[in-house]
Amino acid sequence: SDNELKMLLNNIGGLISMNSFLSTTFNRDLALMFAGDGSSSPSSESVLFQLECDTINKKKPFAATNTSENEVLFSIGTIFRIQNIGKLKDINNKVWFINLTLEDDNENEAHMQELMASTMAKISARPTVGSIADVLRNMGECQKAQKYYEIALKNIPSNDINNIARITTYIGDCKTEDHLALNKYMDALNKLEEQSPELNRIFVAQLYDKIGVVNFKLSCKF
Structure with missing residues (x-):
């Protein structure tokens, strides 16, 4: 939604945690089809999430599935860092992109504890x-x-x-x-x-x- 996008824009450099399984694809055109063309703005926004994952030096909380959609499935609780956000120039500036990088799996628990401690401190x-x-x-x-x-x-x-x-x-x-x-x-x-x-x-x-x-x-x- 527009409100969720606003929160992400205000949290560049921060963390985002997935509270369910996250289905992604290597096929950009397919992802854009699911994202939409931006025609529903401002009631809802079209967003393309672009994920960067180090598959060599980090543990992998994800797996490729044997489907025609070239799907990659991320597990519940996977944590990403928000790198930058903007508009896709090749889609008439109507579709947003959000670049995320996968956080180290060994650090996930520490990040979750950090987020929980921050929430409890605010309460x-x-x-x-x-x-x-x-x-x-x-x-x-x-x-x-x-x-x-x-x-x-x-x-x-x-x-x-x-x-x-x-x-x-x-x-x-x-x-x-x-x-x-x-x-x-x-x-x-x-x-x-x-x-x-x-x-x-x-x-x-x-x-x-x-x-x-x-x-x-x-x-x-x-």
């Missing part, structure tokens, strides 16, 4: 409305997360500009329509710049990155 022993929203957003439950973020936003003191901007940004991340997400990002940016952009350089840079991604997506729709 904490005494969960807040904001921490619950963070977990829901990371799980892809963005509609539910947005409701919690909006509750949290109402309880933030008016002079706490950093947290207001942070929660406003997260609400933007949860929006399924790009123009609504852009409005939230711009709102957060304006609040930070009114306060003192020099004190929030990293946050401001991240917001400009999000704004750039959304503007790029909007420009591709016209």
Whole structure:
């Protein structure tokens, strides 16, 4: 979906774990047929996942099957790192590509523990409305997360500009329509710049990155 793609765009360099068996193929044309031609955007996006796997130096949680589709099947829990994301120029810029590299099987357990520890740390022993929203957003439950973020936003003191901007940004991340997400990002940016952009350089840079991604997506729709 558009919302899932947005989460991946915001997580380049991060990890993605498969919660079911993943069927892939060596046949690019066949994969593009399943991906679609991008005509359903923005309600749903067409995405071609391009996987890079070191078959010599890493253990292989996948196997080729003897089918006419040149299928390669990856096991449950396989972890990939998101390398880069963009539009396929040979498909009229309507289909996205996501380049993934297979993580070392020996490191998978450590990565899973890292992800679990991160999730538990966000929930904490005494969960807040904001921490619950963070977990829901990371799980892809963005509609539910947005409701919690909006509750949290109402309880933030008016002079706490950093947290207001942070929660406003997260609400933007949860929006399924790009123009609504852009409005939230711009709102957060304006609040930070009114306060003192020099004190929030990293946050401001991240917001400009999000704004750039959304503007790029909007420009591709016209």
